[in-house]
Amino acid sequence: MSKLKLESLADYVWAALNKNYMLGILVTSQAQARVKGSGWSFGAGKSSFALSFMKTFCYGGNFERARTHLMSFAQELDPYLNPDAPRTPAIMIDDMQLDFGKHRSHDPDMRELCYFLTTQRTCIGIIIGTTSHRGMLAKDFREEMFHFEVIIPDRGTFEIQQLRRWLPFDDPITPRERLEPRGVGPFLALPSEEEEWYLAWRKQRDLKAKARLKLLKKPGEEGALPQLMNYHEFDIYIHRVLNSKIGRDASFQLWKVYRREADPWPALRNWL
DSSP, X not given: OOOOOXXXXXXXXXXXXXXXXXXXXXXXXXXXXXXXXXXXXXXXXXXXXXXXXXXXXXXXXXXXXXXXXXXXXXXXGGGGGOTTSOOEEXXXXXXXXXXXXXXXXXXXXXXXXXXXXXXXXXXXXXXXXXXXXXXXXXXXXXXXXXXXXXXXXXXXXXXXXXXXXXXXXXXXXXXXXXXXXXEEEEOOOOOHHHHHHHHHHHHHHHHHHHHTOGGGSOTTSTTOOOOOOOHHXXXXXXXXXXXXXXXXXXXXXXXXXXXXXXXXXXXXXXXX
């Protein structure tokens, strides 16, 4: 069997769609590579590029098909992970930091999902993600899922970098990584009707994301963070309920620890 000739991102896309591989492509904008850019985190055109790319190269220019595979949350992956379902050419996870961000790096469920996804080439051909820079993603996703990073230095321009990994002989269990340039080019904005659809979709997505934020929920509302005591309430609790004899300065330091605003060790030494 002849070896596949893989010299460009287009070659890898063709192989993923036609030869039963799975490819990960991350679209970013903030971190600069070879092409000097403005460094915009948001508004640079990442989602426009990613949607156009998926529509053109994965769904034959059919936006109606492409848009049905756009998502942002981990739960939305579930229908794609059925081994009995037909293989999906490509999916797009927009603003991955919402649900796959660095804040989930130590979440065992998220790590398990990442490793499971790496086995799902029979279900998904190409995973396209967007985020401002790769460092915003949970460790396992940023290290395991992607083979190419497409950087948008400015709206209308893209730069392709291939993520290459190798094993150093003196430390073979710690892979190293480098970027290899694979081209620069222009891209067009989405047609107006497609952009209007995307903006409406994103608005609904953001409403769902906001509803999950515990920090913005009112005290007593379902899912809200526990309401913290103010210093007066905390001081009464320490001295009257716990019958502690510590001074006001020490109780104030303990209150700051309780609010996660101070190093716990000095306050705990006073307490003990």
